[in-house]
Amino acid sequence: MNIQEVHSYEEMSREAAYILEQHISQHPDATIGFATGSTPIGLYQELIRAHQERGLSFQSVKGFNLDEYVGLSPDHPQSYRHFMQTQLFDHIDIQPGKTKVPAGTGNAEEEASSYEDALQASDGVDIQILGIGENGHIGFNEPGTPFDSLTHVVELTESTRAANARFFDTLEEVPTHAVTMGIETILRAKQLILLISGSHKKVTYEQFLRTQDDPGFPASALKNHPNLLVFVTEDARS
Numbered sequence: 001m002n003i004q005e006v007h008s009y010e011e012m013s014r015e016a017a018y019i020l021e022q023h024i025s026q027h028p029d030a031t032i033g034f035a036t037g038s039t040p041i042g043l044y045q046e047l048i049r050a051h052q053e054r055g056l057s058f059q060s061v062k063g064f065n066l067d068e069y070v071g072l073s074p075d076h077p078q079s080y081r082h083f084m085q086t087q088l089f090d091h092i093d094i095q096p097g098k099t100k101v102p103a104g105t106g107n108a109e110e111e112a113s114s115y116e117d118a119l120q121a122s123d124g125v126d127i128q129i130l131g132i133g134e135n136g137h138i139g140f141n142e143p144g145t146p147f148d149s150l151t152h153v154v155e156l157t158e159s160t161r162a163a164n165a166r167f168f169d170t171l172e173e174v175p176t177h178a179v180t181m182g183i184e185t186i187l188r189a190k191q192l193i194l195l196i197s198g199s200h201k202k203v204t205y206e207q208f209l210r211t212q213d214d215p216g217f218p219a220s221a222l223k224n225h226p227n228l229l230v231f232v233t234e235d236a237r238s
């Protein structure tokens with residue numbers, strides 16, 4: 001595990017984007033694992049800038065997103081598909097058919113297994129971007145998720161629903177379930193970049209440093225990965 005202690009959110013976003021830019025420049029057909037949530041927004045802004053100002057092309061890049069809420073259609077403003085379109089995909093030249101986000105509508109169990117099949121049939125994710133939930137979740141793998149889990153349907157914990165309620169009008173509107181890559185699915189990526197930022201992640205980061213192989217803290221599984229890079233901002237460190 002390589003930990004990069006950075007000062008600010010902006011620095012973290014720039015540094016992480018630089019790694020992606022270098023990789024995509026050298027491997028134009030790279031497969032990137034994208035995450036949603038507040039944390040990677042700055043990184044996506046940097047990638048848009050790289051595209052607009054330096055001509056970084058995403059023409060041949062493939063994307064697989066980590067997760068999607070069950071019950072939200074792609075055009076729902078809080079769906080992760082909508083998030084990716086508005087925060088990144090609509091502003092770069094990535095081909096729509098090459099961006100995969102689990103479908104939130106239809107049969108969720110079937111979607112989870114066909115998403116896993118699509119991932120396994122692909123060349124694999126080169127770089128997976130990850131944020132971390134305050135309870136240590138990665139993707140929507142909540143505490144207690146087995147480390148050998150593949151893409152599956154999860155019931156969201158009340159704490160995750162409450163944390164994400166800020167994006168909805170009421171807590172009741174926050175979906176109760178999601179489709180998420182499993183922990184084993186995530187660990188198959190060749191490189192993982194974990195972004196940790198904000199004073200509300202201080203306790204989470206401390207726990208991340210302390211835990212190892214603890215299903216009660218899913219992000220501890222990442223420490224088994226041979227190529228894990230963690231960016232942590234000053235406000236998330238004690």
Ligand code: F6R
Pocket residue numbers: 034035036037038039040066067130131132133134137138139140
């Ligand atoms: C998003 C995801 C989640 C978030 C996590 C942190 O695709 O899978 O694990 O990364 O909930 O969210 P933020 O960045 O909003 O603190």
